[in-house]
Amino acid sequence: MIKNQTLKVGIIIAVLIFFLFGIFGIPKSFTPAGLLAAMQERIHLGLDLKGGTHLILQVQVNDAINADSDRAIERLKDDLKSKNIAYGEMVKPDPQNHPETFHVNGVSPQSIGDFRSLVSDRLPDYDLTSGPNNSFTLTMKPSIVKDTKTKAQQQAIETIRNRIDQLGVSEPVIQEHGLGEYQILVQLPGVDDPARVKEIMQSTAMLEIRQALGGPYGSEQEAMQANGGILPANAVLLKGKNIGGTGQQGDQYWVITRASAVSGSDLRTADAGRDENGRPDVKFTLTGEGGRRFYAFTSAHVGERLAVVLDNKVMEVATIQEAIRDEDRITGAFTEQQTQDLSLTLRSGALPAGIKYLEERTVGPSLGADSIREGVRAAVFGMVAVMVFMLVYYKYAGINADLGLILNLVILLGFLGFTGATLTLPGIAGVILTVGMGVDSNVLILERIREELRHGKTPPQAVDQGFKHAWTTILDTHVTTIVSAIILFLFGTGPVRGFAVTLSFGLAANLFTAVFVSRTIFDSILSRHRRGEALSI
Amino acid sequence: MEFFRNTNIDFLGKKWYFLAFSLIFSVAGLLSIFFWHGIPLGVDFKGGTLVYVKFANTPDLNHIRAAMDRAGLKDPKIQRYGEAGNNEVLVALEQRETSESALDQGKTTIIKALESGEERQSGKRDVNNTGPSSLQQYLVSKDPLHLGGIDAPARYLVIAQQIDDFRNKQRGGVLKSVDELKGVAPAEVVALMEQDFFTSNFAVRNVEIVGPQVGGQLRKQALWATLYSLGGMLVYLWFRFELIYGVGAVVACFHDTIITIGFFSLLNKDITLTVIAAILTLIGYSMNDTIVVYDRIRENIKLLRRDSLADIVNKSINQTLSRTILTSGLTFLTVLSLYVFGGEVLRGFSLALVIGILIGTYSSIAIAAPMLVAYQEWRAKKSGRATLPAASAAREKAKAKA
Numbered sequence: 001m002i003k004n005q006t007l008k009v010g011i012i013i014a015v016l017i018f019f020l021f022g023i024f025g026i027p028k029s030f031t032p033a034g035l036l037a038a039m040q041e042r043i044h045l046g047l048d049l050k051g052g053t054h055l056i057l058q059v060q061v062n063d064a065i066n067a068d069s070d071r072a073i074e075r076l077k078d079d080l081k082s083k084n085i086a087y088g089e090m091v092k093p094d095p096q097n098h099p100e101t102f103h104v105n106g107v108s109p110q111s112i113g114d115f116r117s118l119v120s121d122r123l124p125d126y127d128l129t130s131g132p133n134n135s136f137t138l139t140m141k142p143s144i145v146k147d148t149k150t151k152a153q154q155q156a157i158e159t160i161r162n163r164i165d166q167l168g169v170s171e172p173v174i175q176e177h178g179l180g181e182y183q184i185l186v187q188l189p190g191v192d193d194p195a196r197v198k199e200i201m202q203s204t205a206m207l208e209i210r211q212a213l214g215g216p217y218g219s220e221q222e223a224m225q226a227n228g229g230i231l232p233a234n235a236v237l238l239k240g241k242n243i244g245g246t247g248q249q250g251d252q253y254w255v256i257t258r259a260s261a262v263s264g265s266d267l268r269t270a271d272a273g274r275d276e277n278g279r280p281d282v283k284f285t286l287t288g289e290g291g292r293r294f295y296a297f298t299s300a301h302v303g304e305r306l307a308v309v310l311d312n313k314v315m316e317v318a319t320i321q322e323a324i325r326d327e328d329r330i331t332g333a334f335t336e337q338q339t340q341d342l343s344l345t346l347r348s349g350a351l352p353a354g355i356k357y358l359e360e361r362t363v364g365p366s367l368g369a370d371s372i373r374e375g376v377r378a379a380v381f382g383m384v385a386v387m388v389f390m391l392v393y394y395k396y397a398g399i400n401a402d403l404g405l406i407l408n409l410v411i412l413l414g415f416l417g418f419t420g421a422t423l424t425l426p427g428i429a430g431v432i433l434t435v436g437m438g439v440d441s442n443v444l445i446l447e448r449i450r451e452e453l454r455h456g457k458t459p460p461q462a463v464d465q466g467f468k469h470a471w472t473t474i475l476d477t478h479v480t481t482i483v484s485a486i487i488l489f490l491f492g493t494g495p496v497r498g499f500a501v502t503l504s505f506g507l508a509a510n511l512f513t514a515v516f517v518s519r520t521i522f523d524s525i526l527s528r529h530r531r532g533e534a535l536s537i
Numbered sequence: 538m539e540f541f542r543n544t545n546i547d548f549l550g551k552k553w554y555f556l557a558f559s560l561i562f563s564v565a566g567l568l569s570i571f572f573w574h575g576i577p578l579g580v581d582f583k584g585g586t587l588v589y590v591k592f593a594n595t596p597d598l599n600h601i602r603a604a605m606d607r608a609g610l611k612d613p614k615i616q617r618y619g620e621a622g623n624n625e626v627l628v629a630l631e632q633r634e635t636s637e638s639a640l641d642q643g644k645t646t647i648i649k650a651l652e653s654g655e656e657r658q659s660g661k662r663d664v665n666n667t668g669p670s671s672l673q674q675y676l677v678s679k680d681p682l683h684l685g686g687i688d689a690p691a692r693y694l695v696i697a698q699q700i701d702d703f704r705n706k707q708r709g710g711v712l713k714s715v716d717e718l719k720g721v722a723p724a725e726v727v728a729l730m731e732q733d734f735f736t737s738n739f740a741v742r743n744v745e746i747v748g749p750q751v752g753g754q755l756r757k758q759a760l761w762a763t764l765y766s767l768g769g770m771l772v773y774l775w776f777r778f779e780l781i782y783g784v785g786a787v788v789a790c791f792h793d794t795i796i797t798i799g800f801f802s803l804l805n806k807d808i809t810l811t812v813i814a815a816i817l818t819l820i821g822y823s824m825n826d827t828i829v830v831y832d833r834i835r836e837n838i839k840l841l842r843r844d845s846l847a848d849i850v851n852k853s854i855n856q857t858l859s860r861t862i863l864t865s866g867l868t869f870l871t872v873l874s875l876y877v878f879g880g881e882v883l884r885g886f887s888l889a890l891v892i893g894i895l896i897g898t899y900s901s902i903a904i905a906a907p908m909l910v911a912y913q914e915w916r917a918k919k920s921g922r923a924t925l926p927a928a929s930a931a932r933e934k935a936k937a938k939a
Contacts, residue, residue, distance in 0.1 A: 056751055168694060180754050192701075193668020194641070194744070336678065357640040358751045364589075364705065364742035374880030381878060382871030389867060393538050426814030429886065432875070433818045436868040437825055440860075443867075444829065447860045450539070473832040476777055477825045483773050484766035484824070488817065491762040493755075495810045499817055 005527065008520040015512070016407060019414025042417035044171075046424030046498065047363055049372050052189040053197060056359035059182045063353035064152035065099040065145060066092075067263070072123055072138070073102055073234075074259035079122050085111040088135075089233050100140035107134045152352040153182045159351050160186065163200050178493045183358065185494075192362050201355070207267065207284075208260035209294065209328070212305040212317050215254035216240065223253045234258050240307075240314025254314045256307050261297035264351075266290025272339035280339040285327050299323035375428060386439060394446050396536035400521045401442035404513040408438045411509035412502065421505075427498040430485075434506025437477065441514030445470040450537060459535040463522050467515070474514060478507045541859040548854050548902060549847050549910060555903035559792060562896075566799010574802045579809035579885075580745050582759075584752035586630040586643035589618060589743035590651065593711040596626050596739075601651070608650035610643070619881040625742070632749055640746050652737045661733055665704065665711050665740040672697035681729040696722050710740035759813050763820070767791075770824060778831060785908040786827045789900040793823045797892050811886040819893025822868065826861060826901035833857050834909065847910050854902055865898040 027038035047054050073090050080087055088106025092099070107115050112134065119128050119138065126138040140148075153176065161174045169188045177185035191197060213235050217223035223237055224230075231237060238256045270284040286294055298306070298320050308316040308328070387405065390398035412434060416423055449466030457465060482504055489500035529535070570576055580587050590596075598615055605613045605628070614629040630643040639645075652663055662675070676693040684692055703721045704712050712718070715731045722730075767787050774783035794816055801808050833853035841849055872894055876887035 058750075168691065180750065191668070191670065193670040196668060196670040196674060198641075358748040360640055360744065360746040362741075362744040364710065364740075370880060370882070374878060375875070375883055378875045378878035378880075378883070379871070382874035385870050385874065386867045389870075393863070395538075425811050425883070425886070429811070429814040429818045429890075432871065432890070433821045435871065436822060436864070439867050440825060440829075440864040443860050443863045447857075447863070451856070469836065472836075473829055476832055477828045480770050480773050480824055480828060481821050483769045484821065487766040487769045488762050491758070491765050493758065495814060496759060496762055496817070499814045503821070 005520070005524060008516070009524070012407075012517055012520060016410060019411045019417075022414030022417035023410065025417070039413075039417075043413060044416075044420060044422040045372070046422045046427065047187050047189060047361070048425045049423065050189050051192065051363045052187060053191045053194045054188075054359070054361040054363075055186040055194065055198070055201075055357060056177055057184050057186065057201075057355045057357050058180070059153045059156045059184065059351075060354040060356060061149035061152045061182045062096070062099045064148055065140065066095055067352070068148055069099055069102055069140060070259045072126065072140075076104070076119070076123065076138075077234075079118055080115070083114060083118060085115055085118070087115075091233055100145050101137060103131075103135055103137050105133070105135040107136060109134055149182060153184070155352045156355065157184055160184065160201055164188065164197075180358075184355075192364050194360055194362050198357070207264040208309045209262050209297075210260045210307050210309050211257045211297075211301060212307040212314075213255045213257060215256075215317070216252035217254070218252065220253055223255060227255065231255060238307075238309065238312055238314050240317070252314075254307060254317065256309060256314065260309070261306070262286060262290045262294045266293070272336070280336045282339050283327070294328075295323055375425075379428075379432070383435065386435075390439075390442070394537055396525070397446055397449075397522075400518055400525075401439070401446065403521065404442060404518050405435065405438050407517060408434070408506070408509045408513045411512070412506045415505040415509070416502070421501050422498065423502070424495060424498040426495040427502040430499045430502030431506060433481075433503055434510060437481070437507065438510045438514060440477070441470070441474050441510060442518065444473055445514065445518060446537060449535075453535065453537070459529060459533075460526055462535070463526060467519055467522075471515060474511070478511055482507050539859070541862065544855045544858050546855060546858070547851060549851050549907055552903075552907045552911075555907065559796075559900075559904065562796045563792065563799060566796055566802055569799060569802040574805045576798060576802055577805050577807050578752075578756070579807035579812070580629070580747050580752075581810040582752050582756045582808070584632040584747045584749040586641075586647075587743075587745040588628045588630075588644055588647050588741055590626050590628060590647075590739050591710045591742050592624040592626065593713060593738040595621075595624055598626070601626060601628070604650045605647070608646050610646060610650070613647075632752075640748055641744075644741075644744055644746060648741060651739055659735070661735045663737045664715055664730065664734040665737050667734070669694070669697040669701040672700060675733075676726065679729055679733075681725040682723060696726055704740070710742055711738065712736050755810075759810075763813075763817065766817075767820070774828070774831075778835060781909060781912045782831050785905045785912075786824055786831070788908060789827055789905040790820045790823050792900050792904050793819055793893060793896045796896050797889055800892050801889070806885055806888065809885055811883075812889050815886045815889035815893065818890060819897050822894060823897030823900055826865070826898055827905040829860065830854055830857055830901050830906050831909075834906070846913050850906050850910055854906055861898060861902065865894055869894045 023042060024035060024038040025042050027034050029035075069092065073092070077090065086108040087104055090102060090104050092102045094101070104115075115136070116128065119126065119136075123138065125144045126140055129137045129139070131137060157174055157176065161172070164172050164174060164186070169191055171189055173185065173187035175185055177183040186197075186201070188197060213232065214226060215223065217226060220237065232255075235255050235257055238254050240252050240254050266286050266289065267284055270282055273281060273283050275281045285291075302320050302322060305317050305319050307314050308318075383405070387398075387402045390401045392398070394401065409431075412431065415421075421427075445466055448470045449462050452462035452465045453459070485500040485503040485507070488496050489504070492500060525535075596617075598617070602613075602615055605615070610630060612631070614627075616627050618625040618627040628647055630647075648663075648666055652666075667675075673690065673694045673696075676697060677690050680689065682692075700718055700722050703718070704710060708717065714736050715727065715734050718727045718730065721727075767790060770790075771783035771787045774786055797816060797819060798808065801812070830853055833856055834850055837844075837849045837853050837856075838846075841852070844852070869891070872887055872890040875883055876891050879887050
């Protein structure tokens with residue numbers, strides 16, 4: 001019995017030390033300030049408590065599908081041309097909602113066999129279905145669509161992470177957000193400047209080099225008139241800055257091909273610099289593959305014009321003097337800061353698709369600190385009141401309950417320290433429920449012991465019976481709540497999860513402290529108890 | 538010390554009073570939900586813009602409202618926030634002020650409206666509403682210390698953060714003049730900033746902007762997660778007790794939730810995400826309380842086989858009454874302390890808990906336990922014989938045999 005008891009006390013002390021380590025790690029100094037600093041390092045506070053910027057954004061994954069199907073169209077055109085297969089036109093009926101589908105109309109009847117084999121050979125990612133009048137519909141396979149979208153999201157996360165890294169934010173969170181499709185959660189502790197963050201992030205920096213077919217035009221109408229009221233099927237009208245000093249004011253319009261010769265993912269480096277006239281510019285070099293494509297493009301179009309398109313805006317238009325292999329630069333009406341930013345966004349990789357902001361929250365650093373201070377003060381006040389009451393109401397047995405409560409909090413905080421889970425405001429709600437149920441467990445046990453004593457049982461019997469009966473109740477209440485916490489964790493996100501995490505940790509700790517620790521303390525009191533002496537409860 | 542000893546209150550005899558009490562509160566809440574305030578969803582669920590602004594002096598709400606009107610913002614909600622001495626104001630805009638392309642349009646408009654026109658036109662920036670990264674960007678581009686080198690951005694970031702820290706921590710967010718920065722930042726930086734910056738009389742401390750899409754998803758998801766978790770608890774109680782116990786406990790939780798939400802509707806207080814966390818907490822409490830009573834009923838059914846269920850339920854409630862009052866009282870104490878001292882941010886959260894603890898305790902005695910008796914009476918009437926639906930006698934027998 002005694003040996004058993006020593007072992008139990010040993011276990012309790014080991015658990016205490018283990019979780020204290022979870023909270024503080026090995027602190028550099030044991031002064032209050034040193035301990036506080038150590039604790040702050042181990043226990044991560046959520047943005048609502050610490051202050052910072054929280055953004056939820058959605059990746060416009062259809063952009064990526066559009067880019068892919070545009071490339072497929074261009075490739076198919078080239079291939080059909082080289083195989084001398086005649087066709088009417090290729091159109092994308094609904095780029096907005098069905099970017100994965102395009103039609104090829106009027107394929108010459110005698111080449112349909114060739115056309116089919118060419119498509120299955122060259123565009124294996126597309127399903128081919130035939131329609132009336134030798135028209136065909138190509139649709140990207142659903143699995144490929146899904147894959148492309150997921151990849152676009154992944155790449156967006158990577159890209160944003162790279163850009164944020166260069167902002168020098170500590171402990172940023174950039175991850176998939178479970179609530180909706182293709183959403184990303186960005187949390188930047190200590191940053192209360194969302195405008196600037198978004199500036200860096202939002203600039204999609206979809207850099208493309210495309211062919212300029214016509215322009216500049218002073219207005220949309222002018223552009224349409226010049227093209228006989230209808231644009232070529234492979235071209236779009238894009239806005240551009242006033243390039244080349246034609247003396248006109250305001251925006252200019254250009255007719256630009258839909259497909260790009262090279263895009264942001266072909267980019268290897270980008271640096272801010274100045275051109276020979278001292279104007280700020282951005283020089284970039286391309287990857288091997290991108291360089292080859294750029295070379296093929298420029299050599300096929302010598303004398304024609306290329307356009308540097310950034311986020312669907314024409315930044316520069318230049319006549320191709322000769323085939324260029326893998327270097328170019330963007331000059332425009334840039335300030336130095338803009339070229340710095342642009343080169344940064346280009347360097348950290350292009351976003352494969354645009355992003356849309358769904359949620360923006362900023363908690364000022366002082367406000368987060370205020371709510372912690374007030375919350376902690378209130379919680380400590382409440383706890384102390386509860387503990388004092390337990391002592392008054394249950395006398396020595398109250399010490400038992402109070403020790404259990406303190407150990408419970410130590411274990412809970414230690415859990416948070418070990419797992420790196422963040423403590424948020426809803427998480428604190430979980431702590432409050434835990435503390436409440438911890439108090440309840442003790443009250444249940446102590447009331448039951450009193451009841452058994454009233455029925456004339458001896459102290460050891462009463463303690464034994466009290467724990468036995470209270471145990472089923474405690475188990476039921478705790479398991480029920482843990483079941484609900486686990487379900488909340490599985491089906492909830494963000495705040496609901498934070499609540500579920502601290503609650504499950506806390507309840508597990510509760511089962512240990514209320515039943516095992518409390519019992520051990522009682523037993524050690526009883527072992528020193530003289531027969532017939534009343535229990536202080 | 539003991540408060541309750543061998544109480545013998547006939548709780549079941551008062552079931553009609555309980556029913557009346559619960560009906561009055563739930564119906565009042567439901568009426569308010571359907572015909573008056575609706576469910577006052579916070580920006581988290583409804584979408585919209587909230588901007589918390591701190592002023593240097595006592596703000597004049599009419600003045601602010603006029604400025605918002607001039608900026609073309611339609612019925613913004615403008616109210617004081619927190620203690621009067623804090624000079625804080627909350628400006629809330631409806632969903633329609635956020636736009637697809639620029640989520641933060643409403644916020645920008647508010648800041649512009651509050652900055653006095655003259656200074657804005659001068660092209661200067663507002664030092665009180667420039668964050669550290671923007672300040673860094675500005676310093677890098679102007680380079681007042683002539684650092685030039687690679688590490689200039691890092692060094693200016695440190696300076697920008699010092700300035701921001703000073704403004705937030707030493708001056709409560711609002712500087713009265715750029716002069717105050719002397720000694721905080723290098724003299725060259727302050728001199729430069731004096732040319733390019735002005736000081737408005739306010740600082741934006743906190744912003745919440747939620748687009749419609751997220752709000753809807755969050756609403757749906759919080760609802761489903763809660764319902765699933767109630768279902769999970771029901772299944773567990775079914776397994777440990779009997780189906781009717783699970784149903785009784787879940788009905789009691791619904792009762793508590795409806796009354797709490799009804800209270801929020803009556804008071805027209807916003808239900809935010811933290812309030813949802815509080816509602817989850819109160820569901821946990823109510824469930825805990827109910828199970829404690831149920832557990833005692835189950836135990837007593839085994840001991841007192843000759844008593845009627847109504848007597849057993851009454852006895853069980855009385856036996857656990859001391860514990861119920863103590864636990865609820867202590868928890869209530871903690872929550873009340875949170876409500877009183879917890880500050881403005883925790884106000885809605887702790888209010889939900891204050892109401893929830895009271896109602897949750899009440900419901901386990903007044904709703905969950907009587908439901909067992911009502912169910913048994915209903916079954917007895919239907920089949921013409923009295924059966925105890927508790928701790929299934931058959932199951933006990935099976936155990937005894939084994």
